[in-house]
Amino acid sequence: MGKKSNRKNKPSKAEKRRQKMFDYSNLSFSEKHLDEMRDHFEIFVSSFWTYISNQIKQETPEKLKDKEKELSFFDSIVYLAEEAWNIAVMYNSLDDACDTAYNTHDPDEAEIIMGMIRYKKEQYPQDKVLIRDTETQRDENGELTYSFDFDYSVMDDGLDEFEAEDDDDFNLDDWLDQKAIDKALEGIPPEFQKAAYDHEVNRQIKELREKIDLLLQEEKNNESSPES
Amino acid sequence: MKAMTEEHVFQCTGCESECDVHVRVQDGKIVAVEGNDCPTGASYATSQCKMLLNKNDSPAKAK
Ligand code: SF4
Numbered sequence: 258m259g260k261k262s263n264r265k266n267k268p269s270k271a272e273k274r275r276q277k278m279f280d281y282s283n284l285s286f287s288e289k290h291l292d293e294m295r296d297h298f299e300i301f302v303s304s305f306w307t308y309i310s311n312q313i314k315q316e317t318p319e320k321l322k323d324k325e326k327e328l329s330f331f332d333s334i335v336y337l338a339e340e341a342w343n344i345a346v347m348y349n350s351l352d353d354a355c356d357t358a359y360n361t362h363d364p365d366e367a368e369i370i371m372g373m374i375r376y377k378k379e380q381y382p383q384d385k386v387l388i389r390d391t392e393t394q395r396d397e398n399g400e401l402t403y404s405f406d407f408d409y410s411v412m413d414d415g416l417d418e419f420e421a422e423d424d425d426d427f428n429l430d431d432w433l434d435q436k437a438i439d440k441a442l443e444g445i446p447p448e449f450q451k452a453a454y455d456h457e458v459n460r461q462i463k464e465l466r467e468k469i470d471l472l473l474q475e476e477k478n479n480e481s482s483p484e485s
Numbered sequence: 486m487k488a489m490t491e492e493h494v495f496q497c498t499g500c501e502s503e504c505d506v507h508v509r510v511q512d513g514k515i516v517a518v519e520g521n522d523c524p525t526g527a528s529y530a531t532s533q534c535k536m537l538l539n540k541n542d543s544p545a546k547a548k
Pocket residue numbers: 497498499500501502503504521522523524525526527
């Protein structure tokens with residue numbers, strides 16, 4: 258039995274991989290981390306709001322009073338904040354982020370977004386979860402409010418980093434169901450292939466995480482039950 | 486329990502405008518950044534405030 262307890266101290270390769278996979282997914286999805294990110298996005302929006310308001314105040318002060326009350330104006334601020342946040346999450350390189358911002362927005366908007374992307378990268382580089390479903394509304398007191406959700410996607414570059422830092426021969430592809438991926442991509446137009454791929458991979462990662470959770474729970478239960 | 490809110494003001498040195506950027510802190514956590522005329526100011530004030538909060542947190546400071 259002594260031999261067995263020694264082995265317990267040295268996890269097998271499979272156990273190490275499984276733990277790494279768990280650590281990675283846990284890191285991406287832990288509640289504490291999501292709470293922090295929620296706070297960070299709210300700060301991000303508040304600073305963005307004052308930045309744009311101040312700009313309008315300087316250019317056309319008389320316009321600000323009306324604008325500040327407009328739901329559509331508030332909506333566009335929150336939308337641009339979401340855009341900037343997500344581009345910053347999606348691209349590690351500032352050049353790539355810049356290309357995307359300028360390819361998908363007009364130059365004025367892209368410049369605004371770029372400023373916010375820099376801010377996000379400087380202050381919250383560890384927040385690697387996308388924002389989605391931002392919704393703005395006027396509450397019963399007439400105040401403008403917004404809500405949002407997280408998109409639990411693990412970005413491609415995140416996966417690359419994960420694979421690169423692994424000193425074992427871990428390969429995420431070994432864990433993914435390639436047939437299901439091929440099926441998910443069937444008939445999808447080329448411009449949507451990447452999104453469909455990401456979606457399917459993320460779905461499979463979520464599934465894997467659930468299995469890992471279960472395995473770890475079983476392991477814990479086995480460990481806590483007396484051996485003799 | 487009532488949340489402890491404080492406000493710190495940092496003068497941004499990013500350009501000659503020298504904006505006063507207000508950072509609202511609730512229970513030791515930054516909750517809002519206001520007064521910046523551009524994102525540089527928000528980033529500057531956020532990092533200054535983080536530094537201040539870390540300093541206040543450090544055991545060396547504790548009496
Ligand atoms: S917030 Fe922007 S505009 Fe204001 S001083 Fe800083 S860099 Fe200049």
